[in-house]
Amino acid sequence: MIAFRTLLYKEMLRFWKVSFQTVAAPVLTSVLYLMIFGHVLEGRVQPYPGVSYTAFLIPGLVMMSVLQNAFANSSSSLIQSKITGNIVFVLLPPISYREFFSAYVLAAVVRGIVVGLGVWLAAAFFVLTPLAHLFWVLCFATLGGAIMGALGVVAGIWAEKFDQLAAFQNFLIMPLTMLSGVFYSIHSLPPFWQSLSRLNPFFFMIDGFRYGFFGVSDINPWVSFAVVGIALILVTGFSLEMLRRGYKLRY
Amino acid sequence: MSDIPAIRVSGAVKCFGALRALDGVDLDIRQGEFFGLLGPNGAGKTTLISALAGLSRLTEGHIAVMGHDVVRDYRQARSVLGVVPQELVFDPFFSVRELLRIQAGYFGIRGNDDWIDELLANLDLTNKAETNMRQLSGGMKRRVLVAQALVHKPDVIVLDEPTAGVDVELRQTLWRFIRKLNENGHTIVLTTHYLEEAEELCHRIAMLKAGQIVALDTTQNILARVGGQTLKLHIGSAALPAVLVAKALSFDAGVAQFNFADPLQVEETLRVMREAGVRVEEMEILKPDLEQAFIQMMRQEAA
Numbered sequence: 001m002i003a004f005r006t007l008l009y010k011e012m013l014r015f016w017k018v019s020f021q022t023v024a025a026p027v028l029t030s031v032l033y034l035m036i037f038g039h040v041l042e043g044r045v046q047p048y049p050g051v052s053y054t055a056f057l058i059p060g061l062v063m064m065s066v067l068q069n070a071f072a073n074s075s076s077s078l079i080q081s082k083i084t085g086n087i088v089f090v091l092l093p094p095i096s097y098r099e100f101f102s103a104y105v106l107a108a109v110v111r112g113i114v115v116g117l118g119v120w121l122a123a124a125f126f127v128l129t130p131l132a133h134l135f136w137v138l139c140f141a142t143l144g145g146a147i148m149g150a151l152g153v154v155a156g157i158w159a160e161k162f163d164q165l166a167a168f169q170n171f172l173i174m175p176l177t178m179l180s181g182v183f184y185s186i187h188s189l190p191p192f193w194q195s196l197s198r199l200n201p202f203f204f205m206i207d208g209f210r211y212g213f214f215g216v217s218d219i220n221p222w223v224s225f226a227v228v229g230i231a232l233i234l235v236t237g238f239s240l241e242m243l244r245r246g247y248k249l250r251y
Numbered sequence: 252m253s254d255i256p257a258i259r260v261s262g263a264v265k266c267f268g269a270l271r272a273l274d275g276v277d278l279d280i281r282q283g284e285f286f287g288l289l290g291p292n293g294a295g296k297t298t299l300i301s302a303l304a305g306l307s308r309l310t311e312g313h314i315a316v317m318g319h320d321v322v323r324d325y326r327q328a329r330s331v332l333g334v335v336p337q338e339l340v341f342d343p344f345f346s347v348r349e350l351l352r353i354q355a356g357y358f359g360i361r362g363n364d365d366w367i368d369e370l371l372a373n374l375d376l377t378n379k380a381e382t383n384m385r386q387l388s389g390g391m392k393r394r395v396l397v398a399q400a401l402v403h404k405p406d407v408i409v410l411d412e413p414t415a416g417v418d419v420e421l422r423q424t425l426w427r428f429i430r431k432l433n434e435n436g437h438t439i440v441l442t443t444h445y446l447e448e449a450e451e452l453c454h455r456i457a458m459l460k461a462g463q464i465v466a467l468d469t470t471q472n473i474l475a476r477v478g479g480q481t482l483k484l485h486i487g488s489a490a491l492p493a494v495l496v497a498k499a500l501s502f503d504a505g506v507a508q509f510n511f512a513d514p515l516q517v518e519e520t521l522r523v524m525r526e527a528g529v530r531v532e533e534m535e536i537l538k539p540d541l542e543q544a545f546i547q548m549m550r551q552e553a554a
Contacts, residue, residue: 002356002359002360002361003356003357003358003359005356006353006356006357007356007357009353009356010345010353010356013344013345013349014344017344018344081342084340084341084342084343085336085338085340086340086341086342088306088334088336088340089340089342089354089357089399090357091304091305091306092304092305092306092329092332092334092400093329093330093354093357093358093403094325094326094327094328094329094330094357094358094359095357096326246308250305250306250307250308251301251306251307251308
């Protein structure tokens, strides 16, 4: 248990020591999105009755930050350790693969939530969003962060070079987040794209998260919870199996 | 001290594709030994250490540390093992003390600052304790690597070429400390390219070549095996007389080495040189050392 706690502490200390880059920078990016899209689209689009576009956008941006930063934390930590070789410091001690996985994923969730909270606080200067169900907000932020943290573990272990990791991020994670309804309600889409969106697990994370704020969503939050939960179980299982076999870590 | 070997390697085979990096290694290292693992580059030393440390998995065979199988009982095996890796790796995010505390935590240990201070003092790192790893010189980073491997007071300590590219001062500091640990009952396994180091420190030596053990004996016996002394003749650019070519232990860059048991053989060799008109610029007579043993054994194996 001490080993797990130490690894978790080290992973959190690692991003906290460079928090200008790992926390402040993504908060600023999201605030820029909010200012620009909010300015252009406010008053032209009303996704739900009584909800302004800027208010609608905020939970989407918060969740997008949670997801992207959770992924970035575990994946970049692992690939840096692999490339510089200091991964041996965690491979030599008696740390089980389950402890290893839990520590990296939990640190990723913490980073995601810290950045998400930063975005939400910064956005509160512009629009104060309602908070209908705090439980769902925390639930989807944690589950979504965990899925992305676990995917980050998979990507960080699989990638041997930074450009492979960047490819994973740019060609898989980015499109899936951008097309998940961060910036729009899928009800505004043509039927084909609507049904396609329902195949994207990121859509359920964001939709469920948004329900926590407004009490309205495209999908019943329990359905989203089930989809996100199953996705987490699948990614966790895959990632744990990789670690158990020592794939690309223990030759 | 119990009879359980500190390290037991049985039938170790490790294949990388068609290459057999370890080709059936059997080896017992007793508790409290100072053991040397020698061999040319690519002989399989690091492969063996990686398998021992759980960084790689054997294709066949087993390894146990203090009786704990490194795969099945990996937790027990790793808690009694400290490894100083060959590569100079470090974590740039932390200071020396942070790093050592974290490393202790990975082994389930908290609040061992007394031991950390002792490590820092013994490795001359006390005034660098709060310095970030990035700001340390190569030699200092190497010391931290040693401290990291010892932070959980392991029974068995493996040093994979710890003195490669390290200055004399650090080498002496390091060996003084490692010797002290050995005297306190820790088992030490050392791989090194500096043969004089192994000769001075190790009780017993295994020589590896192409993934197999070609010699395993006490340092004394290995030296005795070389027998006799070595005659070293510097002959500049002259050619070695044909009669002597077969007798020479080696001939490289104008230096010919011969092994002899009877001092009269020196006179005989010099006579051949004189008759061939070869001018001997310098002559040395050396007592047997590991380097000779090493060259001889590697060559016997090739023959």
